[in-house]
Amino acid sequence: xxxxxxxxxxxxxxxxxxxxxxxxxxxxxxxxxxxxxxxxxxxxxxxxxxxxxxxxxxxxxxxxxxxxxxxxxxxxxxxxxxxxxxxxxxxxxxxxxxxxxxxxxxxxxxxxxxxxxxxxxxxxxxxxxxxxxxxxxxxxxxxxxxxxxxxxxxxxxxxxxxxxxxxxxxxxxxxxxxxxxxxxxxxxxxxxxxxxxxxxxxxxxxxxxxxxxxxxxxxxxxxxxxxxxxxxxxxxxxxxxxxxxxxxxxxxxxxxxxxxxxxxxxxxxxxxxxxxxxxxxxxxxxxxxxxxxxxxxxxxxxxxxxxxxxxxxxxxxxxxxxxxxxxxxxxxxxxxxxxxxxxxxxxxxxxxxxxxxxxxxxxxxxxxxxxxxxxxxxxxxxxxxxxxxxxxxxxxxxxxxxxxxxxxxxxxxxxxxxxxxxxxxxxxxxxxxxxxxxxxxxxxxxxxxxxxxxxxxxxxxxxxxxxxxxxxxxxxxxxxxxxxxxxxxxxxxxxxxxxxxxx
Amino acid sequence: xxxxxxxxxxxxxxxxxxxxxxxxxxxxxxxxxxxxxxxxxxxxxxxxxxxxxxxxxxxxxxxxxxxxxxxxxxxxxxxxxxxxxxxxxxxxxxxxxxxxxxxxxxxxxxxxxxxxxxxxxxxxxxxxxxxxxxxxxxxxxxxxxxxxxxxxxxxxxxxxxxxxx
Numbered sequence: 083x084x085x086x087x088x089x090x091x092x093x094x095x096x097x098x099x100x101x102x103x104x105x106x107x108x109x110x111x112x113x114x115x116x117x118x119x120x121x122x123x124x125x126x127x128x129x130x131x132x133x134x135x136x137x138x139x140x141x142x143x144x145x146x147x148x149x150x151x152x153x154x155x156x157x158x159x160x161x162x163x164x165x166x167x168x169x170x171x172x173x174x175x176x177x178x179x180x181x182x183x184x185x186x187x188x189x190x191x192x193x194x195x196x197x198x199x200x201x202x203x204x205x206x207x208x209x210x211x212x213x214x215x216x217x218x219x220x221x222x223x224x225x226x227x228x229x230x231x232x233x234x235x236x237x238x239x240x241x242x243x244x245x246x247x248x249x250x251x252x253x254x255x256x257x258x259x260x261x262x263x264x265x266x267x268x269x270x271x272x273x274x275x276x277x278x279x280x281x282x283x284x285x286x287x288x289x290x291x292x293x294x295x296x297x298x299x300x301x302x303x304x305x306x307x308x309x310x311x312x313x314x315x316x317x318x319x320x321x322x323x324x325x326x327x328x329x330x331x332x333x334x335x336x337x338x339x340x341x342x343x344x345x346x347x348x349x350x351x352x353x354x355x356x357x358x359x360x361x362x363x364x365x366x367x368x369x370x371x372x373x374x375x376x377x378x379x380x381x382x383x384x385x386x387x388x389x390x391x392x393x394x395x396x397x398x399x400x401x402x403x404x405x406x407x408x409x410x411x412x413x414x415x416x417x418x419x420x421x422x423x424x425x426x427x428x429x430x431x432x433x434x435x436x437x438x439x440x441x442x443x444x445x446x447x448x449x450x451x452x453x454x455x456x457x458x459x460x461x462x463x464x465x466x467x468x469x470x471x472x473x474x475x476x477x478x479x480x481x482x483x484x485x486x487x488x489x490x491x492x493x494x495x496x497x498x499x500x501x502x503x504x505x506x507x508x509x510x511x512x513x514x515x516x517x518x519x520x521x522x523x524x525x526x527x528x529x530x531x532x533x534x535x536x537x538x539x540x541x542x543x544x545x546x547x548x549x550x551x552x553x554x555x556x557x558x559x560x561x562x563x564x565x566x567x568x569x570x571x572x573x574x575x576x577x578x579x580x581x582x583x584x585x
Numbered sequence: 586x587x588x589x590x591x592x593x594x595x596x597x598x599x600x601x602x603x604x605x606x607x608x609x610x611x612x613x614x615x616x617x618x619x620x621x622x623x624x625x626x627x628x629x630x631x632x633x634x635x636x637x638x639x640x641x642x643x644x645x646x647x648x649x650x651x652x653x654x655x656x657x658x659x660x661x662x663x664x665x666x667x668x669x670x671x672x673x674x675x676x677x678x679x680x681x682x683x684x685x686x687x688x689x690x691x692x693x694x695x696x697x698x699x700x701x702x703x704x705x706x707x708x709x710x711x712x713x714x715x716x717x718x719x720x721x722x723x724x725x726x727x728x729x730x731x732x733x734x735x736x737x738x739x740x741x742x743x744x745x746x747x748x749x750x
Contacts, residue, residue, distance in 0.1 A: 133724070133729075135729055135731070136724075136728055136729050247650055249637045249638075249640035249641050249644065250637070250641065252633065252637045253597065253634055253637035253638065253641070256630045256631070256633040256634040256637065257597075257634055259626075259627075259630045260604055260627050260630045260631055260634065263608075263626055263627040263630070264627075267611060267623030267624075269619065269620070269623060270611070270623045272611055272623055274608070274610075274611055274623055274624065274627065275604065275607050275608060275627055276607075277603075277604075277607065299675070302671070303668060303671055303672065306667055306671060307664050307667060307668070473703060473705075475698065475699065475702060475703025475704075475705065476699065476703065476705070476709075476713075478671070478698070479694060479695055479698035479699060479713075480713075480717070482671075482675055482678075482694075482698075483678075483691055483694070483695075483717065483721070486675070486678065486679060486682075487687070487721060487725065487733065490682075490733065490734075491725065491729070491731050494731065494732070496679075496682060496683065496734060499679050499682070500679060503672075503675060503676060503679060506672075507672050510668075511589075511593070512593065514589070514659065514660075515586075515589060515590055515593055515652050516650075516651070516652060517593075533626045536621075536626070537620050537621060537626075540620050540621060541620040545615050545620070545621075
């Protein structure tokens, strides 16, 4: 009952005129960003975060969360209309969404994607509402060792479940943490890692500089490289009659939607997993469990519904560890977390006590964002198609300008703009060699929180690392982290044992 | 691609060593009563970076990763041209922020990108080149009250600020 009353209070915050306007605007902006090939929620949130200094902190985070949600909806639009995923989270939607569009059922695929996103979003927000408060209560008992252990586990998931090259993943984590340590030493106050003696490093490296560099500039350079060829836009004719017929057909897909939503939510909670693997797993399960698996990949509506419900549910799932534990569940929530720290809203269990209004306002805004994203998505299908027709030579310079100005505004220092360009260029060159970039962004956000947690833990234990193994919660988390780190090694050993046996 | 993988591993390895050296400017060991020295955290992380770079180079030599086996060109001529044009024009725009300021650099960048790289009409180029700095000014300078660099054009803005404030 208490949760219900808190949620009602949250709705009062979310429905304040300014916040409501920000939800609607955020959803619309997110939908457009998500619909553009190569851009996803993380790019939108990174590039637009500096623009939110105009509104109060609660409104700013509600706006960014609405962009996150809208982009998850929007990703499906270019997957279906162009056959190019708006973001990696919508890759699985292409498998059946594009064949549906090629058959002349683009409107059907778009409505199915929007409805599945709505169901995924709603189920996951309900799960979030019920799980978040008890989890925050448990997290209240956490001290420095548990907090550090949690951060270690967040990084371990990238190693164990990320699926990328392990030395490159670890390198990305380490370099992000080192960049987070630049500036002044937190204890002695002495300058630390002032690279090249450049004074601009005295104020540290703002996480936004790295985030905009990677998700703004590097991403644009990457998109310019990969989208060399011409793309073919499908035609979509939307009518009330066809929409109602599609809705009827969608009733038959409820099992797939529920499966995708629950799976996506729990996969989304894991920092290295998130919406992309969640959507791919949901697609795989829907196909495996189908009566006619051969129809998948040829325009089966369930093939659109499964990944779309999962990727939206995952976006909500990734907010759970961010709000309750202070550990982001995805690169987008890592940037949201950084934004919250800027506004003095340090994520973690104390947020549920000290800033109740904000937390429940944000949760309530997710319910509202879900509904508005659905309505805007269906109502503005022609507008999204118009955006998709915009030449990239118009979008690219506008985004570059937003990146440059956005990189300058947080610190008002041109040094940061140059640094952002360097990160963007090096990030692009590294991405071409398959260095994962998400762990570095997560690390630069978590680094300044992880170092004091480690220092405090070691001070309590007089320098002994045994403290992480003697406290029940910390030891359980550390053991899980160690298992995750060893997972790829265990996989190799298992495969080596299996090979001779098979031979 | 194979050569690029090696070069990146080596360059990042050298950068890791530099970061280790910079971190060691502060104590990296245990200080009684204070805990780990100020340089310990970044030092050991940079050491971790170095170990990863060594692993990347060893895996390159053993041709384990797809990039280390790839015979593909890292950047073909067209990609290189696009990369240099985009990153180069961006660098020039940022450089111009120091000289002509944001409101001079942004239109120049848009004219170059839209007209000469994109081949768009003068009408469209002109519309973007005029409207973008106006919208930027109204949003950042008036709404957010965040001053963007103006270079030598600073005095031109004083009458506008006098009018607004």
